[in-house]
Amino acid sequence: MSARERPLRAVPGWLWAFLGVTLAVQLGLQTLRPPPAAAASDLPPAPRAAALRAASLGEPAAAARLAMLYVQAFDLGAGNALPYRRLDYARLRAWLRAILDTDPRSAYPLFAAARIYAEVDDPAKARAMLEFIHEAFLEEPNRRWPSLAHAALLAKHRLQDLKLARRYASDLQRLTTDPGVPLWAKQMEIFILEDMNELEAAKVMLGGLLASGRLQDPSERRFLKQRLEELERRLASKP
């Protein structure tokens, strides 16, 4: 006890009781209250990026991330196995667009689009998300290529749409100029072409890549040479 404080017995008994009762009632009521649930049945219309920026009070990076937290809190019914499937994807896309425009350097909207919203079982909704990712990639290829690479994989394996996957892989290979973009991402188109049985095109691309001298890793060169030889064998055996 400091010199500024009087002993506890200086507090009248009725005040002890008053404090105890009000605290107990507060805790009791709050404990009995059901946990808060999302009241809205669907995402509200997205604000414009300019409105989000104005509301951010000069902190667009923070506002964009808070807006992402807000959007991802919509699960449309706890216990739903595929909650995002039921979202209005036109609105969702508008929200992600506004958030991306508010902070174009944030990877959050595209990550969520590629890893959460595009992985639903509804092909039309997944395609809408993949197109959003592609559109965003075209604006800044060197920064946003990871999401497009994932989009190409989803198009190939989940949607079984090799044409779409090739379009994404081709854009990724053509438009990224940053040397930091890994070769596996740039080589995606070759493997998709193989899957499409476009062996001639795949051979030309693979040969071009090997001839370009951009492959520094000997084991990587060896692996791709083997693939090239295998392609040539398959082409030779083709009727």
Place this chain on the structure above:
Amino acid sequence: MPPALLLAHSTLLEARRSGLPWLALGLLAAALGLAAFLSQVAVTEGRELQAALAAALLRAGAAFLLAAHVAASVVREANDKVLELALALPLSRSQYYLGKLIGYGAIGLGFAAAFGLPMLLWAAPGSAALWSASLAAELLLVCAASLFFAVTLASVVPAIAATAGLYLLARSIAAIQLLARGPLAEETWTQSIARGAVDAVALLLPRLDAATRSEWLLYAPPAPGEYGAAVGALILYTGLLCAAGLFDFHRRNL
């Protein structure tokens, strides 16, 4: 007149002489002006936009003005030794504390009435009255919080900061709880601890997000049960803050 009411009267006089009514008028003019300006820009729902914006600005502005006034007034009285002088009179600590709270609460009531009147421009009288009464209960809670922090911390800036922190947290705790329970929240032990901590903090806070909602002005008044629970919780929490403040005040060595 009972000593507590005399003190309340002097608190009201102090507020009048310190220019608080002018500040309230300025806030009213700024909120209505901004709402009118933005409604001109809006493509649709101009009336609703005015009502929602004015209500939100007046609610937050009133809470801030009142919290700042209470903190500054209590700390000034302590620094000027007015507190010692008052307690040297035949006046108990509880009477002094409650007298101050009644005075500040009356100012809050005045604010709620003044800020509720313009809502009649956009909302039905019943809805405006319910909104205004809820604002009065909310401002009473803000007074109790600011008085508690000013007495306990004995300094203006920390008292205002603590009151603002409590107010903002109480208005956003439900949203924070929702985020903590979101569908992407992983079931790791750190996540469980974080969720438990958020729930524990929520137990100790009033649900200000459930009170004085501008939706009541735009769409329909709340159901009686919902309204009673929201305002009742505010009054209960005011009692808790009052008890905590009195407890601390009784322990202070003056």
